[in-house]
Amino acid sequence: MAPLPAEATPSRLPSRFGSMLTSPHITSFVRPFRKKGSAAIAFLRGANMNRAPVTRPLDPVLGRIGSLEVRIATTPKQIRAAQRLRYKVFYEEGNALPHTTSALARRDFDEYDAICDHLLVLDHAAPSNLGEPARALRGVPARKKQPAVVGTYRLLRQEVAERHFGFYTQAEYDIAPILAAHPAKRFLELGRSCVLKPYRNKRTVELLWHGIWTYVLHHRIDVMLGCASLEGTDPDKLALPLSFLHHHATAPEDWRARALDERYVSMDRLAKDAIDPKTALHALPPLIKGYLRLGATFGDGAVIDTQFGTTDVLVVLPVSAINPRYVAHFGSDAQRHAA
Numbered sequence: 001m002a003p004l005p006a007e008a009t010p011s012r013l014p015s016r017f018g019s020m021l022t023s024p025h026i027t028s029f030v031r032p033f034r035k036k037g038s039a040a041i042a043f044l045r046g047a048n049m050n051r052a053p054v055t056r057p058l059d060p061v062l063g064r065i066g067s068l069e070v071r072i073a074t075t076p077k078q079i080r081a082a083q084r085l086r087y088k089v090f091y092e093e094g095n096a097l098p099h100t101t102s103a104l105a106r107r108d109f110d111e112y113d114a115i116c117d118h119l120l121v122l123d124h125a126a127p128s129n130l131g132e133p134a135r136a137l138r139g140v141p142a143r144k145k146q147p148a149v150v151g152t153y154r155l156l157r158q159e160v161a162e163r164h165f166g167f168y169t170q171a172e173y174d175i176a177p178i179l180a181a182h183p184a185k186r187f188l189e190l191g192r193s194c195v196l197k198p199y200r201n202k203r204t205v206e207l208l209w210h211g212i213w214t215y216v217l218h219h220r221i222d223v224m225l226g227c228a229s230l231e232g233t234d235p236d237k238l239a240l241p242l243s244f245l246h247h248h249a250t251a252p253e254d255w256r257a258r259a260l261d262e263r264y265v266s267m268d269r270l271a272k273d274a275i276d277p278k279t280a281l282h283a284l285p286p287l288i289k290g291y292l293r294l295g296a297t298f299g300d301g302a303v304i305d306t307q308f309g310t311t312d313v314l315v316v317l318p319v320s321a322i323n324p325r326y327v328a329h330f331g332s333d334a335q336r337h338a339a
Helices: 076-093 100-104 132-138 157-164 177-179 202-220 239-248 275-282 286-294 324-328
Strands: 032-036 036-044 061-065 066-073 117-127 148-158 186-195 223-231 303-305 312-319
Touching: 061 202, 066 202, 076 100, 076 117, 076 186, 117 202, 132 202, 148 157, 148 202, 157 177, 157 186, 202 324, 223 286, 239 275, 239 312, 286 312
Parallel strands: 186 223
Antiparallel strands: 032 036, 061 066, 066 117, 117 148, 148 186, 223 312, 303 312
8 A cells, every 4th residue: 555645644543453463362361341331342361252263374563664663463462552552642642531441541442452453563762661650550560661652553354343243433334335335345444543643754654554555465455444533523613624525535326335324414514616625635634635645535424423522434445446656655565664
């Protein structure tokens, strides 16, 4: 896949991803928590989970640039580090409201963490202290410093979602018509994307997308989808970017999914001739602009996410629609930054 532009730094994209971990037995570290009847799984010692075998393992280390490495998480410790990074970005820097268990653990987690693959960017020149404040409060000895997790994406493959509880996206959009219209296609859901503030630059973003492209090629993925977010929960204040996406980037009918009726918010808030495209593009979050440049289109209707304080839109990106210059940048065999 191609690099996002330098300014196109991922912020947050809720999503579901498939499991393809090839090494450790993560399952012994999973314990379910329930709040108001909804399961949220933190990576703590506890219950067991089964993972489907991978016939052709993917090397977990996917690429490097200098001290930065992109890889698939293979241990519970790495996944907990990604959860701590998400907590820092979503809750401490952003306006998201954590559940009690997340606040106590200072980690962002839900039931999908147990079935997803977690793409990480590590900085080997910056040992991490994420999680140490919480350990100090509990009187737990400090751990040996590990490479810092500075970026992450969560990946959920269709066959894994179908074996468990579906895609995360299905809580906001009716994607069943898309899946039914393309039964031979292999779908991948992207989500929970974030990057530590000092690393929100082209190099980190390029490594994340190199990792995704390598993963897509290995698993023969045909379509990527997921929810991308605009900050704020007042759609009238987001009328310009929402209307721009509605008029200029709506997915073709056979790729178009509609927000669930009970959550549907119209994106058609301004007339097409009232929109200045340049101003509208400037108002879009960098991640959404990056998806547009790659060739993505968007679903019908937006959804308000009150927990995260955002307005979500559905991104749909068939691999065949990716701008050829981005494919050429990383190479058809993803060798540009190969480890």
